[in-house]
Amino acid sequence: MAAKKAKKDAGAKTPGCDSATKSLTARAVQSAPPCYQDAGWFQWPENEEYSLQFMRVLASAQEGASTLSECFLTARLIAPGDDESWYDAWMKVAKTNNARGDEAFEQGGLNAATSNWLRASNYYRTAGAFLDYDDPRLKLLIQNMRNCSRRYLEHVRPKGEVLQVPFEGNYELEGYFIRAPGAQSLLPVVICVGGMDVCKDDLLYTMPRNAAGNGLSILLIDLPGFQAVADGEKLTTFTDVEVPISRWVDHLLARGDIDPSRIAIYGDGLGASYATRAASHDHRFAAAVCDGGLWGRKERLFAMSRMTDGRDGRTVDEIGWMIGDTALGTQGIKCPHLITIGEHDYIAVETAKDTYDSNKRLGMHPSLKIFSTEETGASPGQTDNPTLAKEFVFDWIRKQLKMDGTA
Numbered sequence: 448m449a450a451k452k453a454k455k456d457a458g459a460k461t462p463g464c465d466s467a468t469k470s471l472t473a474r475a476v477q478s479a480p481p482c483y484q485d486a487g488w489f490q491w492p493e494n495e496e497y498s499l500q501f502m503r504v505l506a507s508a509q510e511g512a513s514t515l516s517e518c519f520l521t522a523r524l525i526a527p528g529d530d531e532s533w534y535d536a537w538m539k540v541a542k543t544n545n546a547r548g549d550e551a552f553e554q555g556g557l558n559a560a561t562s563n564w565l566r567a568s569n570y571y572r573t574a575g576a577f578l579d580y581d582d583p584r585l586k587l588l589i590q591n592m593r594n595c596s597r598r599y600l601e602h603v604r605p606k607g608e609v610l611q612v613p614f615e616g617n618y619e620l621e622g623y624f625i626r627a628p629g630a631q632s633l634l635p636v637v638i639c640v641g642g643m644d645v646c647k648d649d650l651l652y653t654m655p656r657n658a659a660g661n662g663l664s665i666l667l668i669d670l671p672g673f674q675a676v677a678d679g680e681k682l683t684t685f686t687d688v689e690v691p692i693s694r695w696v697d698h699l700l701a702r703g704d705i706d707p708s709r710i711a712i713y714g715d716g717l718g719a720s721y722a723t724r725a726a727s728h729d730h731r732f733a734a735a736v737c738d739g740g741l742w743g744r745k746e747r748l749f750a751m752s753r754m755t756d757g758r759d760g761r762t763v764d765e766i767g768w769m770i771g772d773t774a775l776g777t778q779g780i781k782c783p784h785l786i787t788i789g790e791h792d793y794i795a796v797e798t799a800k801d802t803y804d805s806n807k808r809l810g811m812h813p814s815l816k817i818f819s820t821e822e823t824g825a826s827p828g829q830t831d832n833p834t835l836a837k838e839f840v841f842d843w844i845r846k847q848l849k850m851d852g853t854a
Contacts, residue, residue: 487831512652541570635709642717716828
């Protein structure tokens with residue numbers, strides 16, 4: 448939830464501000480004007496962390512989880528690098544939407560209420576992006592985010608479910624289950640998981656519409672590490688991620704309304720590596736959207752390059768081929784899997800292509816989608832255009848699960 452702290456320069460000033468934002472902008476670093484770059488919209492080009500967080504919440508407007516005007520209005524109140532101004536600005540718009548949702552609900556306006564609660568949840572989440580994990584405000588902020596998400600799920604149609612599953616000791620896993628509209632018995636379902644800094648509420652802002660449009664029910668899950676922070680507990684050693692994900696598969700199958708032959712997993716953004724581990728260890732998945740061992744391959748290629756140091760004149764790829772591709776981090780994913788990457792992602796496109804080729808040589812069934820600058824979705828995790836990414840991904844899942852008789 449809390450992003451890496453940005454550098455501050457409290458003494459720098461920006462001239463020419465109006466009275467409404469003077470106190471904030473007086474603390475800001477001299478800002479370059481906002482601009483559209485190859486990886487998307489950068490509200491503060493000199494501050495990548497702030498810009499990427501703003502890009503995330505701005506792009507979720509396409510799915511109804513924010514509004515463009517509110518995002519840009521809020522940005523006027525933010526001094527880039529000043530984490531307090533960031534927190535205050537997003538808390539203000541979060542409280543406004545939450546109150547507006549409550550008022551609409553009291554008057555019987557479910558559509559307005561659920562729309563405002565979803566946006567409020569997203570804005571509360573955004574407000575905490577630069578809070579430290581030990582900041583006492585973080586727990587209350589997460590509670591507000593969760594309350595808004597739960598009210599949204601309780602009153603949206605079809606109604607969502609908040610699921611809790613016993614895990615280790617007294618610990619419980621929590622997930623949001625959203626049934627596809629008009630779904631019959633024996634539902635096909637997609638388990639969706641984000642990266643280490645992503646919670647199930649993040650997935651709620653971008654996943655449901657395209658899942659529903661393809662007749663797919665979804666289960667949005669937290670990882671144990673985030674759940675501990677949300678509950679105000681001290682983080683402990685992180686459990687191997689495939690263990691809690693498999694526990695969720697067990698729970699789904701025990702419900703009696705899930706088609707056991709049509710369960711997929713979708714690792715969004717950096718969660719793609721977690722989906723790879725899950726699909727490699729649990730062969731009950733019929734399809735996986737994952738990195739196919741991409742991050743593991745990158746780490747091992749780096750280690751091998753340091754060990755060989757070019758002494759034998761062979762390339763790292765040649766050495767990898769001789770000792771076997773599995774040494775480069777590719778594991779045995781038996782189901783069809785989709786690797787997605789943006790042209791301006793954290794990992795080079797060529798590495799993704801190599802991973803795809805390697806998996807194919809091993810007899811797996813990979814697919815590869817590269818989002819280019821020209822079509823957008825080229826930023827890490829397709830943050831600049833999640834709508835385009837989800838359209839493509841859920842359509843691919845639909846085909847793999849043979850929805851509507853597709854092959």
